[in-house]
Amino acid sequence: MASHISLLTTTDARSHIHLIVAEAEVHYALQKRIDTDEVKWVKKSFENNDALTLGRADLAGVVDAVFVTSGPRDPQSAHISSFCKRNRIPVNVVDSPQLSTFSLLSTHTDGPLQIGVTTNGRGCKLASRIRREIAASLPQDLGAACSRLGEARRRIQEEDHLLHSALADGGELDDSIDQTATFNKLVTEADLDAAKNRRMRWLSQICEYWPLKRLAAVSDEDVEGILKSYEGINAPESIGRPTGKSSPLANRGRVILAGSGPGHPDLLTQATHKAIQTADLILADKLVPSGVLDLIPRRTPVHIARKFPGNADAAQEELQQMAIAGVREGKTVLRLKQGDPFIYGRGGEEVAYFRQHGLGDRVVILPGITSALSAPLFSGIPATQRDVSDQVLICTGTGKKGKPPSPPEYVATRTVVFLMALHRIAALVGELTEFTDVEKGVVSGEEQSTTTTTPPKRALWPRDTPCAVIERASCPDQRVIRTTLARVVEAIEQEGSRPPGLLVVGGACEALYQPEKGRSWVVEDGFAGMEIGDQQLDLALGSLNGTAIPA
Structure with a gap:
C-alpha cells in the first residue's frame, strides 16, 4: 500500500x-x-x-x-x-x-483546557494510554472552570487597566457613581500599583493553591466574588463567607485550631482528620496542601486565606471575623493551618484574639507535625545526631512587618531550621555570616563609634557551613537543594523557588550525605511516597532525578 x-x-x-x-x-x-x-x-x-x-x-x-x-x-x-x-x-x-x-501529541481537550502527551515516537499507544489516565484523574468540569477563571482574568486586567489609567492620568471616573470616602485621598504610585495588582494576585493564589476539585466547582457567582474582592481591602467580600444574621452564642458553636502537617495527608493526626470530616465551616491557610484539602467533604463550605505580601494582616483579620461569626451561628469552625499551629502559625495570636471576644472556652487546639522537624527527616537530614548535632533551633527568617529578626550565633553542634526565609535568602545569609549594621554601630546609614570597646561577641557562621533548602516537603513535587551558605543564594536564583520551603543549616546536613567534590549544589526532585500497609511500613524516602551543578 x-x-x-x-x-x-x-x-x-x-x-x-x-x-x-x-x-x-x-x-x-x-x-x-x-x-x-x-x-x-x-x-x-x-x-x-x-x-x-x-x-x-x-x-x-x-x-x-x-x-x-x-x-x-x-x-x-x-x-x-x-x-x-x-x-x-x-x-x-x-x-x-x-x-x-x-512529534504528534495524544491530546485531551475540554473546552479551553488542552493536555498533550508524547513519547517522541517511541510508542503512540502508550502515549494514548497515559493521556487517558491523566484525563480520567481530573475532576469533571475543569474545562468550564478554565473558561470562568480565564474570563475573570480578562475582566480584572481590563478593569484594573482602565482604573489605573484614569487615576494616573488625572482622568474623571463616571460621575453617575457615588464618590467613595477615599475619593479625595492622595493617590501615590505605590497605591496605584497595589490597586492594579491586588485582584490579579488573588486570582493567582486561587489557581496555585486551591485543589483541582474545588477549582472545577467554581461557579459564576464565585467568579463575581473574585471580581468584587479587594475593592475595599479592609472589608472585602469573600467566597464562602458565612451568611445569615449573628445570633447569641450557641451551645455547640466552637473553634478548632488544628495543624495539617507538612503536606502529605497521611501525616494528619486522627483528631484533625475527624475535625475535617465533621466541621460546619473550614477556614484554611493558603499553604494547606491540596492533598489535605481534598479530604474535605463537598458539602462543607471552605474559605482559603487571601494572604499575599502586603495583605497578611487584613487576610488574618478576615478569617478571625469569619470564625467568630460562625461560632455565634452555632457552627463548628475549623481553622486549618499548615504544620503545627503554634510554630510560626499565629496560633497563639488567634487564641488570644478569640479570648478577647469572649470565646476562650470555645477554642480547641489540635497539634500538627511541623515541617521544621519533618522536612529534614524526609530529606535524610537528622536534626540531632551524636557527635554531629546536639541541639535544634527553629527560627523565622522574617520578623514582624517584614523586619529581619536577630540572627542566631554559630554553634558547631547546632542545627538551625529557618522558616519563612527563602524570599530574603541573600539578606539572611549576609546576617549569618557578617555582623549587622546594629552590631557594627551603624545608625541611619552613618558609621558611629560604639559606646564600648568590646567587639561584637556573636560567633559568625562560616560560609562553607552545609545547608539544604527543602521545598514542599512530603508532597509529590518535593525538592531538596543541598549546598553551602556560600552558594545557596546562587542556587536558589538559578533553580527558582517552589514554596513553601525552609532552610536547614548545620553539620547535620551532611551527617548522612556525602557531597560530591567539585559540585556547588545538588538538586533532588520528588518524594518517592509513603505507603503504610497492614503488615509492613514502606517509607520510601529519598530523591528522584537528582542533578548536580558543577562548581
Whole structure:
C-alpha cells in the first residue's frame, strides 16, 4: 500500500489538509472526511513541488507541515524528510523520530483546557494510554472552570487597566457613581500599583493553591466574588463567607485550631482528620496542601486565606471575623493551618484574639507535625545526631512587618531550621555570616563609634557551613537543594523557588550525605511516597532525578 502524505495549511478560520495518495480507494473513515470537505484528496504521487505550492498565498504557497504515514523503511520517507528539512518545513514521519522534526501529541481537550502527551515516537499507544489516565484523574468540569477563571482574568486586567489609567492620568471616573470616602485621598504610585495588582494576585493564589476539585466547582457567582474582592481591602467580600444574621452564642458553636502537617495527608493526626470530616465551616491557610484539602467533604463550605505580601494582616483579620461569626451561628469552625499551629502559625495570636471576644472556652487546639522537624527527616537530614548535632533551633527568617529578626550565633553542634526565609535568602545569609549594621554601630546609614570597646561577641557562621533548602516537603513535587551558605543564594536564583520551603543549616546536613567534590549544589526532585500497609511500613524516602551543578 502506498504511503499517505498529508500537507497541512492553517488559517485563522480552519485547517486545510491535502491528502496526496495515488490509490483508488482509501479507508472509509478517511473517505468520510473527504466527503465532508475536511480533507482534499489529491490522487497522484507526491512531488517536492507539492509542499511548495499547496500552502497559503501569504506564505508563497509553502505548506505549514507535512505528515508521512509510511515508516522509516520506505525510501520515500527519508527523501521527503530530507527535502522538508532543507526547506525548513516541519515534517513528521510515523514511527520515525530520526526523520521527524516534531512529534504528534495524544491530546485531551475540554473546552479551553488542552493536555498533550508524547513519547517522541517511541510508542503512540502508550502515549494514548497515559493521556487517558491523566484525563480520567481530573475532576469533571475543569474545562468550564478554565473558561470562568480565564474570563475573570480578562475582566480584572481590563478593569484594573482602565482604573489605573484614569487615576494616573488625572482622568474623571463616571460621575453617575457615588464618590467613595477615599475619593479625595492622595493617590501615590505605590497605591496605584497595589490597586492594579491586588485582584490579579488573588486570582493567582486561587489557581496555585486551591485543589483541582474545588477549582472545577467554581461557579459564576464565585467568579463575581473574585471580581468584587479587594475593592475595599479592609472589608472585602469573600467566597464562602458565612451568611445569615449573628445570633447569641450557641451551645455547640466552637473553634478548632488544628495543624495539617507538612503536606502529605497521611501525616494528619486522627483528631484533625475527624475535625475535617465533621466541621460546619473550614477556614484554611493558603499553604494547606491540596492533598489535605481534598479530604474535605463537598458539602462543607471552605474559605482559603487571601494572604499575599502586603495583605497578611487584613487576610488574618478576615478569617478571625469569619470564625467568630460562625461560632455565634452555632457552627463548628475549623481553622486549618499548615504544620503545627503554634510554630510560626499565629496560633497563639488567634487564641488570644478569640479570648478577647469572649470565646476562650470555645477554642480547641489540635497539634500538627511541623515541617521544621519533618522536612529534614524526609530529606535524610537528622536534626540531632551524636557527635554531629546536639541541639535544634527553629527560627523565622522574617520578623514582624517584614523586619529581619536577630540572627542566631554559630554553634558547631547546632542545627538551625529557618522558616519563612527563602524570599530574603541573600539578606539572611549576609546576617549569618557578617555582623549587622546594629552590631557594627551603624545608625541611619552613618558609621558611629560604639559606646564600648568590646567587639561584637556573636560567633559568625562560616560560609562553607552545609545547608539544604527543602521545598514542599512530603508532597509529590518535593525538592531538596543541598549546598553551602556560600552558594545557596546562587542556587536558589538559578533553580527558582517552589514554596513553601525552609532552610536547614548545620553539620547535620551532611551527617548522612556525602557531597560530591567539585559540585556547588545538588538538586533532588520528588518524594518517592509513603505507603503504610497492614503488615509492613514502606517509607520510601529519598530523591528522584537528582542533578548536580558543577562548581
